[in-house]
Amino acid sequence: MNVLYFAWVRERIGLPKEKIETNATTVNELIAELRGREERYEAAFADLSALRVAIDQELSDFDSPLEGAQEVAFFPPMTGG
Amino acid sequence: MNVLYFAWVRERIGLPKEKIETNATTVNELIAELRGREERYEAAFADLSALRVAIDQELSDFDSPLEGAQEVAFFPPMTGG
Amino acid sequence: MRVTVQEAPFDYGQEAESFANGRHDMGAIVTFAGIVRDVAGGLDVMEIEHYPGMTEKALEKIAAEAVERWSLGDALIIHRYGRMGAGEKIMMVATAARHRKDAFEAAEYLMDYLKSRAPFWKKEHTAQDAGWVAARDEDEAALDRW
Amino acid sequence: MRVTVQEAPFDYGQEAESFANGRHDMGAIVTFAGIVRDVAGGLDVMEIEHYPGMTEKALEKIAAEAVERWSLGDALIIHRYGRMGAGEKIMMVATAARHRKDAFEAAEYLMDYLKSRAPFWKKEHTAQDAGWVAARDEDEAALDRW
Numbered sequence: 422m423n424v425l426y427f428a429w430v431r432e433r434i435g436l437p438k439e440k441i442e443t444n445a446t447t448v449n450e451l452i453a454e455l456r457g458r459e460e461r462y463e464a465a466f467a468d469l470s471a472l473r474v475a476i477d478q479e480l481s482d483f484d485s486p487l488e489g490a491q492e493v494a495f496f497p498p499m500t501g502g
Numbered sequence: 503m504n505v506l507y508f509a510w511v512r513e514r515i516g517l518p519k520e521k522i523e524t525n526a527t528t529v530n531e532l533i534a535e536l537r538g539r540e541e542r543y544e545a546a547f548a549d550l551s552a553l554r555v556a557i558d559q560e561l562s563d564f565d566s567p568l569e570g571a572q573e574v575a576f577f578p579p580m581t582g583g
Numbered sequence: 584m585r586v587t588v589q590e591a592p593f594d595y596g597q598e599a600e601s602f603a604n605g606r607h608d609m610g611a612i613v614t615f616a617g618i619v620r621d622v623a624g625g626l627d628v629m630e631i632e633h634y635p636g637m638t639e640k641a642l643e644k645i646a647a648e649a650v651e652r653w654s655l656g657d658a659l660i661i662h663r664y665g666r667m668g669a670g671e672k673i674m675m676v677a678t679a680a681r682h683r684k685d686a687f688e689a690a691e692y693l694m695d696y697l698k699s700r701a702p703f704w705k706k707e708h709t710a711q712d713a714g715w716v717a718a719r720d721e722d723e724a725a726l727d728r729w
Numbered sequence: 730m731r732v733t734v735q736e737a738p739f740d741y742g743q744e745a746e747s748f749a750n751g752r753h754d755m756g757a758i759v760t761f762a763g764i765v766r767d768v769a770g771g772l773d774v775m776e777i778e779h780y781p782g783m784t785e786k787a788l789e790k791i792a793a794e795a796v797e798r799w800s801l802g803d804a805l806i807i808h809r810y811g812r813m814g815a816g817e818k819i820m821m822v823a824t825a826a827r828h829r830k831d832a833f834e835a836a837e838y839l840m841d842y843l844k845s846r847a848p849f850w851k852k853e854h855t856a857q858d859a860g861w862v863a864a865r866d867e868d869e870a871a872l873d874r875w
Binding site for chain 3: 506508509510512556559560561575577578579580581582583
Binding site for chain 3: 740741742743744745746747749750751752753754755756757758759760761762763764765766767768815816818827829830832833836837840871
């Protein structure tokens with residue numbers, strides 16, 4: 422599964438994209454797995470209220486299932502316009 | 503006093519502007535005077551709810567005083583934009 | 584702030600561009616353009632009559648009120664009179680504000696007041712006949728919002 | 730309907746003009762332009778990051794929803810990414826409708842959704858430092874209107 426990071430999430434984790442082998446069945450499980458990895462992931466995912474997630478380029482919820490997902494992206498609230 | 507007519511009021515009365523000597527003290531009195539003149543004025547002023555009035559180029563009411571007025575204009579509700 | 588009443592066509596894109604240019608303090612620009620609509624497909628000419636003198640005064644008052652109420656960086660009104668064909672631009676307004684909410688509200692305010700308080704009258708000419716456009720009740724009602 | 734996401738500057742006046750041209754059935758055109766604001770006077774560069782692929786999908790969905798909801802004749806969204814200086818245009822939207830109320834509402838809808846639902850992120854660079862622009866609560870709250 423491709424996992425993408427944008428804005429300060431990308432900066433905090435230190436890379437824009439990585440391939441992750443996981444058995445996580447929801448976004449929350451994936452986040453728990455990432456937080457267990459290294460301090461920089463723990464820092465990026467410390468406050469979920471400051472994060473948004475998209476599954477296959479559609480905004481989703483943290484309890485959404487990951488079954489069949491090709492691409493999961495984490496980023497802060499959007500500030501376009 | 504200059505009296506001006508616009509849009510269908512102008513067409514109904516048959517002229518855009520005329521000079522009128524009057525002792526009318528309010529717009530309503532001026533209208534009563536004009537209606538007494540000729541059929542075409544009667545036709546133009548028959549339905550006051552379809553008319554608007556400006557005194558010296560400011561939208562006004564039919565019971566506004568005419569004291570000191572140089573220019574009175576009658577026209578239908580506006581349709582700009 | 585600029586108010587222009589003219590018979591000649593104006594260049595909407597050019598006006599929008601120069602209105603929006605060189606602003607470092609205003610983040611939001613809104614423009615509105617009104618276009619001659621040929622609803623029934625039979626319109627030959629739209630004729631717009633106005634009240635020279637009062638028109639400019641009324642528009643300047645409306646624009647000044649909008650600038651003050653929303654602390655606009657700038658406001659623009661251009662309105663034509665005379666004869667024009669379907670598809671031609673009748674008028675435009677533009678507003679510049681720090682944030683989009685103010686720019687949108689001020690532009691709608693300009694339009695609502697311009698519609699019902701500036702002395703313009705539209706007459707539609709078709710091959711068969713000609714008639715004055717009636718004021719719409721909802722245009723008068725729109726003023727209650729402000 | 731057109732959605733464009735690009736790094737290069739766009740010509741706001743030209744886009745507004747061609748959007749408004751040749752319409753005989755739509756009487757109302759509204760445009761919004763967003764401009765890089767230098768609030769504190771120290772901005773060097775505004776950097777906009779986006780999510781290629783998702784951005785286009787999100788904007789197309791937002792535009793299609795506006796077109797349907799207000800029976801628009803047309804809608805346009807142009808949004809830049811990359812680095813730009815104060816005074817540069819970041820983005821624009823345009824709407825064409827029969828009447829002004831629909832054109833205004835649809836443009837505000839486009840802006841409200843684009844702000845909070847399209848994956849763009851702004852970072853302000855000054856001579857001293859750089860920081861991500863925080864999302865404003867009122868931008869999220871603006872969606873409740875629709």
